[in-house]
Amino acid sequence: xxxxxxxxxxAADRGTATDASRADRPxxxxxxxxxxxxxxYLFLVPSTIVFALFVVWPLGDSVYLSLHGxxxxxxxxxxVGLDNYRDMFTSAEFGKVLLNTLEFVLLTVIPGVLGALVVxxxxxxxxxxxxxxxxxxxxxxxxxxxxxxxxxxxxxxxxIGLANGILGFLGIGxxxxxxxxxxxxxxxALTTVWMxxxxxxxxxxxxxxSIPAEVMEAARLDGASGLKLVRRIILxxxxxxxFFLVVVTTIQSLQSFGQIHILTKGGPxxxxxxxxxxxxxxxxxxxxxxxxxxSAQAMVLLVIVLACTGIQFGVLQRKVHY
Amino acid sequence: xxxxxxxxxxxxxxxxxxxxxxxxxxxxxxxxxxxALIPVIFPIYYAFVGSVMPGGDLASSPPRIFPSxxxxxxxxxxFDSIPLGRQYLNSxxxxxxxxxxxxxxxxxxxxxxxxxxxxxxxxxFGAFMATLMVPAESIIIPNYLHIGDWHLLSSSFxxxxxxVLPFLANMFGxxxxxxxxxxxxxxxxxxxxxxxxxxxxxxxxxxVPLARPSIAAAGVYIFLTAWNQYFWPLxxxxxxxxxxxxxxxxxxxxxxxxxLGLVVAGAALSVIPTLLIVIFGQRYIVRGLTAxxxx
Numbered sequence: 266x267x268x269x270x271x272x273x274x275x276a277a278d279r280g281t282a283t284d285a286s287r288a289d290r291p292x293x294x295x296x297x298x299x300x301x302x303x304x305x306y307l308f309l310v311p312s313t314i315v316f317a318l319f320v321v322w323p324l325g326d327s328v329y330l331s332l333h334g335x336x337x338x339x340x341x342x343x344x345v346g347l348d349n350y351r352d353m354f355t356s357a358e359f360g361k362v363l364l365n366t367l368e369f370v371l372l373t374v375i376p377g378v379l380g381a382l383v384v385x386x387x388x389x390x391x392x393x394x395x396x397x398x399x400x401x402x403x404x405x406x407x408x409x410x411x412x413x414x415x416x417x418x419x420x421x422x423x424x425i426g427l428a429n430g431i432l433g434f435l436g437i438g439x440x441x442x443x444x445x446x447x448x449x450x451x452x453x454a455l456t457t458v459w460m461x462x463x464x465x466x467x468x469x470x471x472x473x474x475s476i477p478a479e480v481m482e483a484a485r486l487d488g489a490s491g492l493k494l495v496r497r498i499i500l501x502x503x504x505x506x507x508f509f510l511v512v513v514t515t516i517q518s519l520q521s522f523g524q525i526h527i528l529t530k531g532g533p534x535x536x537x538x539x540x541x542x543x544x545x546x547x548x549x550x551x552x553x554x555x556x557x558x559x560s561a562q563a564m565v566l567l568v569i570v571l572a573c574t575g576i577q578f579g580v581l582q583r584k585v586h587y
Numbered sequence: 588x589x590x591x592x593x594x595x596x597x598x599x600x601x602x603x604x605x606x607x608x609x610x611x612x613x614x615x616x617x618x619x620x621x622x623a624l625i626p627v628i629f630p631i632y633y634a635f636v637g638s639v640m641p642g643g644d645l646a647s648s649p650p651r652i653f654p655s656x657x658x659x660x661x662x663x664x665x666f667d668s669i670p671l672g673r674q675y676l677n678s679x680x681x682x683x684x685x686x687x688x689x690x691x692x693x694x695x696x697x698x699x700x701x702x703x704x705x706x707x708x709x710x711x712f713g714a715f716m717a718t719l720m721v722p723a724e725s726i727i728i729p730n731y732l733h734i735g736d737w738h739l740l741s742s743s744f745x746x747x748x749x750x751v752l753p754f755l756a757n758m759f760g761x762x763x764x765x766x767x768x769x770x771x772x773x774x775x776x777x778x779x780x781x782x783x784x785x786x787x788x789x790x791x792x793x794x795v796p797l798a799r800p801s802i803a804a805a806g807v808y809i810f811l812t813a814w815n816q817y818f819w820p821l822x823x824x825x826x827x828x829x830x831x832x833x834x835x836x837x838x839x840x841x842x843x844x845x846x847l848g849l850v851v852a853g854a855a856l857s858v859i860p861t862l863l864i865v866i867f868g869q870r871y872i873v874r875g876l877t878a879x880x881x882x
Contacts, residue, residue: 308696308698308703312695319726387619398624407858407862409858412634467873470873520724545818563725563726566724
């Protein structure tokens with residue numbers, strides 16, 4: 266179970282194909298052969314217990330709950346077949362939730378990846394102090410979703426927050442950062458982009474760092490510099506990391522919860538209720554325990570995330586690599 | 588993260604183009620980078636400076652960016668409003684147990700996958716890796732119901748167990764360590780077993796010490812992820828004395844409406860440990876988070 270794991274967890278499955286050959290090399294047969302196989306399985310027992318209890322069983326339960334109505338306490342009542350799914354997909358409310366989710370993903374992934382890319386490319390400009398600057402740009406990585414959201418909630422405060430203070434200084438009226446339905450999503454996205462920047466910069470810097478020094482030297486000696494070096498050498502060689510980052514931050518955005526819970530509670534007027542927040546609202550918020558509908562929505566989340574991972578896998582198999 | 592630049596290249600480039608143009612370009616790069624750095628650093632600066640500002644500074648209009656004085660009252664106020672020390676301890680216990688347990692389960696599994704003969708390894712490994720694709724939020728309802736069914740939510744001790752139980756194993760750490768263990772030749776193990784060294788002794792006495800940097804990387808990463816958890820601790824904890832730091836600091840916002848000084852002070856106090864890890868342990872973090880990203 267990967268609660269709020271930052272992206273790479275999802276990315277990790279990438280390596281399965283690449284080094285499977287190594288792992289599958291048959292071990293030399295010894296007299297202790299059979300015992301070794303058994304011992305290998307024994308070593309997997311602790312992990313297996315955890316995964317069975319906290320991933321596999323709940324998955325089955327989620328499916329079960331999504332096919333049942335909910336009694337007052339949220340327990341599964343009668344079998345309703347696909348009714349929860351039908352109600353969900355025909356409700357305007359859920360359509361809005363999906364649109365909100367899409368909007369949130371686009372508003373966080375695109376600026377987040379492009380912003381980090383620009384920073385990392387500028388850091389490659391052979392200037393002094395690169396290391397210090399990179400660390401400075403990576404600092405938001407230290408901030409948990411709770412800490413970051415709390416700080417931004419102060420900045421966004423309508424009466425005395427800094428954001429409105431600056432607007433007032435510029436002679437612009439106050440903005441309801443978390444209370445105006447047209448602005449709240451941007452305020453959430455801004456917080457999220459800030460939070461993710463550190464991670465994105467670290468991943469892309471490592472990607473640029475893994476470009477062989479000889480390649481860069483050769484390109485520079487050939488007179489490539491500035492934008493040409495970026496376009497012809499760095500970007501193509503960085504494409505695997507960029508692709509990885511887009512997929513991982515998309516999955517991360519789909520799973521975002523803390524910033525919404527702390528800053529907007531899905532409001533105003535449902536304008537920031539994303540899929541995960543909708544699951545939370547249906548299942549836990551305000552005494553609601555509609556586990557049936559919430560579980561159906563959880564299945565939608567599962568399918569979307571699996572699809573993203575599938576795309577990542579499919580593309581990598583076919584080679585995004587240069 | 589090797590710097591691709593080298594002094595020879597610098598000199599070669601300098602010879603090629605007039606010095607002035609290069610420095611002008613570099614100055615432009617500095618200017619853009621520093622302009623970009625301001626919004627990145629500012630919230631961090633604001634959290635720390637805001638927590639030592641005198642009460643009126645944060646609320647003044649326009650808000651002050653530089654403090655008019657130095658006060659500890661916000662910081663001490665945090666400790667008066669929420670049991671921050673207790674919540675720090677809760678977080679250390681929660682993240683600590685998760686880190687140690689995940690390292691142990693991961694080391695065993697990674698060793699089995701990397702260096703032991705195993706029938707059907709490819710399929711077992713694939714099935715294990717598939718657990719990573721399941722978003723925690725999609726199974727959080729049944730997990731919560733189960734923890735409740737097991738009566739773990741009725742006592743503070745039970746809550747601690749409930750906080751950590753689902754995270755005692757994870758394939759991310761296992762995958763990372765498996766990658767590390769694969770770097771060691773099987774001959775190393777064969778030689779050891781030839782000398783009568785069993786798998787367990789080889790693993791803990793030889794392999795684990797050799798793979799210490801990778802284990803540290805996995806540990807730092809697991810710790811940060813656990814420490815920063817929000818959704819699960821929000822569901823599992825009830826009273827303020829059970830809450831982890833991440834949940835505790837958000838309560839400052841609800842309780843003391845209008846006292847923004849307390850709120851930023853709580854945020855600043857909560858981020859100090861992870862900030863130190865990111866500044867001084869960056870090497871390990873990069874190692875961990877790029878395990879999948881970089882070839």
